Amino acid sequence: EIVMTQSPATxxxxxxxxxxxxxxxxxxxxxxxxxxxxxxxxxxxxLIYGASTRATNIPARFSGSGSGTEFTLTxxxxxxxxxxxYYCHQYNxxxxxxxxxxxxx
Amino acid sequence: xxxxVQSGAEVMKPGASVKLSCKASGYTFTTYYIHWLRxxxxxxxxxxxxxxxxxxxxxxxxxxxxxVTMARETSTTTIYMELSSLRYEDTAVYYxxxxxxxxxxxxxxxxxFWGQGTLxxxxx
Numbered sequence: 302e303i304v305m306t307q308s309p310a311t312x313x314x315x316x317x318x319x320x321x322x323x324x325x326x327x328x329x330x331x332x333x334x335x336x337x338x339x340x341x342x343x344x345x346x347x348l349i350y351g352a353s354t355r356a357t358n359i360p361a362r363f364s365g366s367g368s369g370t371e372f373t374l375t376x377x378x379x380x381x382x383x384x385x386x387y388y389c390h391q392y393n394x395x396x397x398x399x400x401x402x403x404x405x406x
Numbered sequence: 407x408x409x410x411v412q413s414g415a416e417v418m419k420p421g422a423s424v425k426l427s428c429k430a431s432g433y434t435f436t437t438y439y440i441h442w443l444r445x446x447x448x449x450x451x452x453x454x455x456x457x458x459x460x461x462x463x464x465x466x467x468x469x470x471x472x473x474v475t476m477a478r479e480t481s482t483t484t485i486y487m488e489l490s491s492l493r494y495e496d497t498a499v500y501y502x503x504x505x506x507x508x509x510x511x512x513x514x515x516x517x518x519f520w521g522q523g524t525l526x527x528x529x530x
Binding site for chain 1 (some may be wrong): 441450451452455456467473501503506514515516517520521522523
């Protein structure tokens with residue numbers, strides 16, 4: 302099983318600031334990496350797939366990068382609605398998720 | 407628009423089986439894979455199973471092999487997931503989700519559209 306490790310577990314930032322979230326895979330997942338946003342009581346929302354492609358209707362302030370084993374999600378200028386938990390997800394070999402990064406004020 | 411509507415909350419006893427449903431609409435049912443995932447309270451996401459609604463073929467996570475069964479009813483565009491031999495640790499919100507890429511794309515694909523979730527509580 303491919304283990305996905307996200308860091309940090311919690312990231313405290315202010316609105317308007319830039320946030321950088323990291324995800325590491327225990328073995329290469331090529332570019333088969335997605336990022337999800339989840340708010341309390343809601344289903345996850347797909348933000349990024351293919352490591353760097355924004356899903357439909359996702360604002361341009363969200364960007365993804367990386368390949369192989371190291372990936373980054375960047376939110377360029379945080380809005381109040383961006384405070385949530387973010388999960389990375391590999392779908393290269395079976396499917397597995399990171400444990401999440403909580404983005405808080 | 408793509409919509410996945412799941413069945414309502416369930417309270418089950420240990421050892422029982424639960425069968426959840428997921429009705430898809432807004433797209434051609436047989437052209438996209440459907441996943442089942444779950445999330446225990448305060449925990450992360452766990453992938454359970456995937457089905458090709460066109461062929462009915464399924465793949466299950468090793469952890470759930472022998473306990474999970476997916477089925478579909480194409481006439482009603484509904485996918486079912488049955489989990490047997492329930493344990494307390496199966497208490498979670500269960501999600502169905504449609505894949506991003508169509509089956510015909512033959513590409514690795516991640517869940518894109520999600521149902522609202524179904525809370526399953528295992529309690530004696």
